[in-house]
Amino acid sequence: MKKFNISRHFAQIAPVYRHVRTLDPEPILAIRDILVQHKKLKKPIKIADIGAGTGRYTELLIKILKPENINAALLIDVSFEMLSMAQSYLAGRKAYFINSPAENLPLKSQTIEVLTAFNAIHHFDFKKFIREAQRVLKPGGFLFIYTRTQEQNRRSIWGKFFPNFSDKEYRLFWKDDLIKRLKRLKKFELVSYTEFEYPRISTMEELLKKVFAKHYSTFYLYDDEEYKQAVKLFKQNLLKYYDPEQITYTDENTLIALKKN
Numbered sequence: 001m002k003k004f005n006i007s008r009h010f011a012q013i014a015p016v017y018r019h020v021r022t023l024d025p026e027p028i029l030a031i032r033d034i035l036v037q038h039k040k041l042k043k044p045i046k047i048a049d050i051g052a053g054t055g056r057y058t059e060l061l062i063k064i065l066k067p068e069n070i071n072a073a074l075l076i077d078v079s080f081e082m083l084s085m086a087q088s089y090l091a092g093r094k095a096y097f098i099n100s101p102a103e104n105l106p107l108k109s110q111t112i113e114v115l116t117a118f119n120a121i122h123h124f125d126f127k128k129f130i131r132e133a134q135r136v137l138k139p140g141g142f143l144f145i146y147t148r149t150q151e152q153n154r155r156s157i158w159g160k161f162f163p164n165f166s167d168k169e170y171r172l173f174w175k176d177d178l179i180k181r182l183k184r185l186k187k188f189e190l191v192s193y194t195e196f197e198y199p200r201i202s203t204m205e206e207l208l209k210k211v212f213a214k215h216y217s218t219f220y221l222y223d224d225e226e227y228k229q230a231v232k233l234f235k236q237n238l239l240k241y242y243d244p245e246q247i248t249y250t251d252e253n254t255l256i257a258l259k260k261n
């Protein structure tokens, strides 16, 4: 299997990332509801979004939680290029940009009320990240993880029709394994595990635009020739079932809420 060069991938995709990935407000609304339910928005809070990328979810989080409820929003990412894009969208909005790995956060212990990681946990060393999350969160603070499980990935349009997509994507967790790992965490209580389904409609042209931009890092796990062949077969597979002007499918994601004891 091709070795994945994460910095190269995110440096290349940074300028178009926001155009080729879908942004769903549902997990942010769910985060707001959990924080309200646990009375966490009574005073302005400090949030840190880890693997924040271009900051699209951080931006939505600030908007939905309301800027007056946020003391500071720290956007933390290993990719300088992704963070530079985030800066162009969020500068001056209580946002601070930190170029750092998730596994070694340059934050003081017990200083953060809410930590988030959207579409990023599969890039992290899970154990090291959790250790850091435990350290930087205040007692009673929340860690929200938004991800796709292996099962959800396999049911996606890419998993179904793009050759070898699911088998190449070895980094995502299987649902049972993920829940087992979360329940084993001594310093966190698993508050909720919520699965979301998003019905989508697209054209062949739009889907191919995403493929050519390599909107999922999974595409970097293909060799060049294998990738070319896979794109060809993906097109053929879709044409067997869909009108190229109207391709319907469902995306699925999972939101995990963990509360630090």
Ligand SMILES: C[S@@+](CC[C@H](N)C(=O)[O-])C[C@H]1O[C@@H](n2cnc3c(N)ncnc32)[C@H](O)[C@@H]1O
Pocket: 006, 010, 050, 051, 052, 053, 054, 055, 056, 057, 076, 077, 078, 079, 082, 100, 101, 102, 103, 117, 118, 119, 120, 123, 124, 125
């Ligand atoms: C798929 S993108 C998601 C970006 C953003 N959270 C979103 O949903 O739009 C994953 C992000 O995680 C970052 N990343 C990958 N490994 C990381 C690590 N070990 N520490 C911090 N950030 C990391 C990448 O640079 C990239 O910006």
